[in-house]
Amino acid sequence: MTSPASRIGQSTAIEMSRAEAEVKAAVFIAQQSPRNIETAQAEMRFACNQYALAEKAFFSYRRGGDIITGPSIHLARELALIYGNVQHGTMELSRDTTLGQSEILAYAWDLQRNSRSSQIFIAPHIRDTRNGKKDLTDLRDVYENNANLGARRLREAIFAMLPAWYTAEAISICQETLAKGNGETLEARVKQAIDEYGRVGVTVQQLETKLGRSQDRWNESDVVELQVIFQSVAKGEMTRDEAFPPLRVTASEITGQEPAQQ
Structure with missing residues (x-):
């Protein structure tokens, strides 16, 4: 009865020897x-x-x-x-x-x-x-x-x-580099973030909901957070809807009428 080692092909044996020599x-x-x-x-x-x-x-x-x-x-x-x-x-x-x-x-x-x-x-x-x-x-x-x-x-x-x-x-250094931006003002970076997200179907309202404040109150940390999330969505680490769940639309917003009082 042959052992498993004896059934190894010549090309496999050569590759194993080459890999071992390469490691050494x-x-x-x-x-x-x-x-x-x-x-x-x-x-x-x-x-x-x-x-x-x-x-x-x-x-x-x-x-x-x-x-x-x-x-x-x-x-x-x-x-x-x-x-x-x-x-x-x-x-x-x-x-x-x-x-x-x-x-x-x-x-x-x-x-x-x-x-x-x-x-x-x-x-x-x-x-x-x-x-x-x-x-x-x-x-x-x-x-x-x-x-x-x-x-x-x-x-x-x-x-x-x-x-x-x-x-x-x-x-720590990477976090500081992100916070400083790429030589652009905070206002320019906010606009760029809004434009980038707009191209993939994320609204300003969704961004504001995510950060918990209106865009005129965003700071460097907020922009950095949006950058990290955008890169993660782009790389497929999470989906757009996972990062920014679609906003719920109420019946009153569709019809333009307030619900009847009970």
Whole structure:
């Protein structure tokens, strides 16, 4: 009786050997060329002061009745790149179309310290919609669903591997960069936010309801919140209707008549 190992094809065996050699080489190079913490910190500060990074540095999505916010996968990848000697990624280990699920690995590996954060999780081929859960059968839909769920786990893996002080400072600088804006006045940024949301069908009234104040009273923090939500909707982390539930129209508003007094 042959063992499982003996049934491995030649191409698979070559790929396994190549991957093993690549890992050993990466670890060796990382240990021979260790990162410079001061240089990494200085480069991180420069990057987080750039508005192009700061505007993509945070996410926002709805879970149950709560809005969850935090640093995004875009920021995680940028910080890992700057920190140096870090490998990260996701890998689909298996896909079961009968059960409608995939098994996915997300990992972040500090080659220099040989510190690794990884997670294997099950990704159901399901999408939440306004009309309930929808089974995904189209290959592109399954791929996008797996990529989205994988990015969330990858974000967690990278931040678990990076030093807490490094991440905390990056988040703080990005928040300050967003609050300062891209060299524009607050009035211009308010107008831009209203115009952007208007193009996707969100009214000023919905924005004012979301923030709890009229547009003439919005401040830098309000504009930053709208920017984060807009980016999250654009990236598919939550839908427009989840972020801004449609306004309810009463019968009196439709007919123009006040309801009869009892």
